[in-house]
Every structure is written in structure tokens, then in C-alpha cells.
Amino acid sequence: MSPLKIKKGSTSHSAYNLRPTFSDVSERHTLAVLVENEPGVLARVIGLFSGRGYNIDSLTVAEVDHQGHLSRITIVTTGTPQVIEQIKAQLGRIVPVHDVHDLTVEGPSVERELALLKVAGEGEKRVEALRLADIFRANVVDSTLKSFTFEITGTSEKIDAFADLMRPLGLEEVARTGVVALSREEK
Incomplete structure (x- = not known):
């Protein structure tokens, strides 16, 4: 308590609002x-x-x-x-x-990222990788008898989710472009 027995920032109506105005949230x-x-x-x-x-x-x-x-x-x-x-x-x-x-505060925007993922596997793992690629709309851009290279476009979260599902199936390598973004027009 201060000598005047006023708690710091006790009211938002105070002429001296002493509450911190900064945020520590990233x-x-x-x-x-x-x-x-x-x-x-x-x-x-x-x-x-x-x-x-x-x-x-x-x-x-x-x-x-x-x-x-x-x-x-x-x-x-x-x-x-x-x-x-x-x-x-x-x-x-x-x-x-x-x-x-x-772009985060200026209104709606569209963000996309491109990634290439190399997945090695045989048998059932190979079939499962193709099924998941179909669900995520990933394209096969290269194929050998032992591996696939998938191309996927979408949000960073979509690419992270696809990579997480491919890890147990034999994910060997990932290359990502980084985010590109444009603001959307107001309707």
C-alpha cells in the first residue's frame, strides 16, 4: 500500500491508472x-x-x-x-x-507453404503413405521402388500434421519453402 492507502491500479477510473499496459504473451x-x-x-x-x-x-x-x-x-x-x-x-x-x-492485424489474409517430403517404405507402409497423401491432397512428384516424394501445399499446420503422420511410415527428409501470404479483399 502507498502512503495514501491507495492500491496501485485499483480502479480503471483513476487518473493514475498504474496497471501495466504491456503484454508478455507471445x-x-x-x-x-x-x-x-x-x-x-x-x-x-x-x-x-x-x-x-x-x-x-x-x-x-x-x-x-x-x-x-x-x-x-x-x-x-x-x-x-x-x-x-x-x-x-x-x-x-x-x-x-x-x-x-x-497481415495478422490488418484483416483476413491467405497463407500457404509448399513442402516436399521423402518417405521410404515397403509393403503396407507404402500403401498407407499413399492413402494419407490422398486425404491431405499431396501429390506424388517422384517414385522409386523404395520411396515416394510428396508435394503438399497448405497452411503450416497442415504440413506439420502431414509430416507427423508420415514419420512412423518412414519419413526421411523434408524441404519447406516458408510461408507466403497476401491480404484478402473486403467483401
Whole structure:
């Protein structure tokens, strides 16, 4: 108790609301960053994350405007709301960055990822792998007498679920592209 016998943050009607306004809950955010397509830009963006100890869960980069020499970097990261705001502000200050969008908070968006999974197996395991691939709408893109390579597209959660089911059937190798995302139009 304070000398005035007022508990800290005891009411939201107080002129001195002393309750902390920050959150310590980590959230997953997808950021779309439009940048100049020039040498060193990606290194500067990644340097911002590594220099401050922020983690990148997924990263994809591709040129999206050949004539305008613009690339789009899609970054999936996790952090408290304050950390996410700090990341967006710092990204916006990098000179070759044109735009920073937080697709997680700006409204509905579409996210997809592509993965290739090599599954080795014989007999019943091979048949079961094909059944599961059909359920998940995964395509067989390569086949040998001892293994299959599946291609699957979808959310990261879908790919994780497919990989988890393939592990006991002989999952040997996984290659993932990382998340790509676009905001959806309002109806």
C-alpha cells in the first residue's frame, strides 16, 4: 500500500491508472515487407532481427515487380505486441524498405507453404503413405521402388500434421519453402 492507502491500479477510473499496459504473451505475426531489389537489402533486414535477438520462424523472398525492381519479403515471427511494434517500426526505417504490413492485424489474409517430403517404405507402409497423401491432397512428384516424394501445399499446420503422420511410415527428409501470404479483399 502507498502512503495514501491507495492500491496501485485499483480502479480503471483513476487518473493514475498504474496497471501495466504491456503484454508478455507471445503472438505469431506475418509481416509483408516491400523492398528495393538491390544487393544487401535482405542482409540488412535479417541483421535487424539477429542484432536484437528476434527469431524468424519463416522467411521467403522473391522479386514481384521486375520493372520497378521491387521484392517482397514475407517474414513470420513471434513476439509480444511491443516487440512486434518495435520490429515494424525498425523495418520501416531501413532506407530501401517501401512498405511494411502486418497481415495478422490488418484483416483476413491467405497463407500457404509448399513442402516436399521423402518417405521410404515397403509393403503396407507404402500403401498407407499413399492413402494419407490422398486425404491431405499431396501429390506424388517422384517414385522409386523404395520411396515416394510428396508435394503438399497448405497452411503450416497442415504440413506439420502431414509430416507427423508420415514419420512412423518412414519419413526421411523434408524441404519447406516458408510461408507466403497476401491480404484478402473486403467483401
